[in-house]
Amino acid sequence: MSEIQQSMPDSPADTPQFALHKTVVMVGMMGAGKTAVGKALAAKLGVPFIDSDHEIEAAANMTVPEIFERDGEPFFRIKETQVISRLLDTAQGILSTGGGAFLSEENRNNISRRGVSVWLNADLPLLWQRVRYKDTRPLLRDPDPKGKLTRLYEARVPLYKLADLHVPSKPSYSIDEMADRVIAALLTRPDVLEKTDA
Numbered sequence: 001m002s003e004i005q006q007s008m009p010d011s012p013a014d015t016p017q018f019a020l021h022k023t024v025v026m027v028g029m030m031g032a033g034k035t036a037v038g039k040a041l042a043a044k045l046g047v048p049f050i051d052s053d054h055e056i057e058a059a060a061n062m063t064v065p066e067i068f069e070r071d072g073e074p075f076f077r078i079k080e081t082q083v084i085s086r087l088l089d090t091a092q093g094i095l096s097t098g099g100g101a102f103l104s105e106e107n108r109n110n111i112s113r114r115g116v117s118v119w120l121n122a123d124l125p126l127l128w129q130r131v132r133y134k135d136t137r138p139l140l141r142d143p144d145p146k147g148k149l150t151r152l153y154e155a156r157v158p159l160y161k162l163a164d165l166h167v168p169s170k171p172s173y174s175i176d177e178m179a180d181r182v183i184a185a186l187l188t189r190p191d192v193l194e195k196t197d198a
Contacts, residue, residue: 017196018045018195019194019196020092022092022115023092023094024041024115025088025097025117026097027118027160028099028119028122028160028169029160030099031129033130035051040175040178040179043179044183047093048092049093051096052087052095052098053096056076056079056083059079081106081107085110089114102117102119102156102162116165118163118164118185118186119160121160121169122168122169126169127153131149132146165182165185167182
């Protein structure tokens, strides 16, 4: 028996079964864990995981930093809104968005009307710890990246608070634990997620 088979449950009955009725949109700051937790959540629910930044990159045949550099942030935000709207219509699953996506009122309205937003609420020290050594964040290409992150955090948190569901992120929580906490939050919304007997 292979290692992968050994780690699998003995039967599907060992794993809780869920019915997802709406796309779950992960929102929050860079470093909050939207991609990592989103992938774990999708695996637990047995649904696709989609990353809006990856979809934008695929459509443009450029990376997000390259788009920012060539076309500027306003152009990127227009494309981001178009891609998120398309994904809400065509792909039911877990959708991870860039940190700035939820700042747009149009995006917030689209997400709440056609899906559900989940804010991964990580505090500033945790976010800085996670992003300080990464050079893939175009908004942190600044002489004072920590100051820039602080300003972004202070400006964005009031808008993240408008999300449909809030899940606190702590340094002690593993990705798996965070995914379970998101599931618990989603189960408070039967229009979004239900446990099934199957």
